[in-house]
Amino acid sequence: MTAQQIPDIKIPADLLPGDGRFGCGPSKVRPEAVRALADRALDYLGTSHRQPGVRSVVGRLRAELAELFSLPEGYEVVLGNGGTTAFWDAATFCLIEERSQHLSFGEFSSKFAAAAAAAPHLKDPEVIESAAGTHPEAVARDDVDLYALTHNETSTGVMMQLTRPPGSSGLVAVDATSGAGGLRFDASQVDVYYFAPQKCFASDGGLWVAAYSPAAVERIERTASSGRWVPASLDLAVALDNSRKDQTYNTPALATLFLFVDQVEWMLGNGGLEWAASRSDASADHLYSWAEGADYASPFVSDPAERSRVVGTVDLDESIDAPTISKVLRANGIVDTESYRKLGRNQLRIGMFPAVEPDDVVALTRSIDHVVGQLRG
């Protein structure tokens, strides 16, 4: 569709959200955090990551994430470069001993499964799939040493409760890229909780962070001494060693670290994970009740318990073209409401991370109603 073909609909200013960013990553960065970064333009940006200034930011980040997630005694927070995608590759080298089991229920969860399947040093993983809009359950197996779960499948808007598969002894590793910081969980149920900061943590991409249980640390130490070849930049033992010194193996993006810790401190200062998750709850409660009430919309995920509180997917009636709605919204300054392309549905996808104002989600649905009303004439 060319610009000329986008229906010329102007949403009245009093209906528009205060901030029009509803993307699922990179997602809304709080302007206050950007201003705080600008204030540190002269003494933080452009300084060495091996010196106390930057290292103290990394140290704060590690300690404060442990507090935010209420990590049990002995858990540690580690970080490295390359985002979640690099962490999947690192995990195939350093966390999976022989065989993993993957719950595959969308684009992101399928990717770690593919990385493990492609690794010549591992046995074929067990991949348990379920239809888009649902999630499968893990099944304990004697020959599985790592269970790969996904807290929130960003491509479909499905979230899952994190529990150890009953009777299992393997590590539980959770891709929490879009869930961490916005969804509640019990850290004692997981061994590796990993993510990147461009979603709930309202920062930029390019970094990975992982909270490890003592069992995960032991696994990393064991694979490191097994003689398996590991590229240094993907070596989780190297990352662990550097993180313990509040550093990364190679140079991190200092602005990303700053915005990340600012967001963690914003959450902690207001009441922690419970408060942050409550903001996403308020947004999600509104979005799904609006979708259930509108005659042209419905929540994509049928089980209310699996409907994500941080990434909302809403199907539209076929008489309303969802891509056109997203384009009209974009022309009015409301961006990134498009559904995940490969899902191929007539759908809107709404990021409802803690940084998003719940009132802005209300304004968003009012704006969508206005656009649909105009299109219907």
Ligand SMILES: *Cc1c(COP(=O)(O)O)cnc(C)c1O
């Ligand atoms: C965004 C996302 C990723 C990809 O993260 P990168 O940092 O871009 O590699 C992986 N998993 C989930 C669940 C995501 O939402």
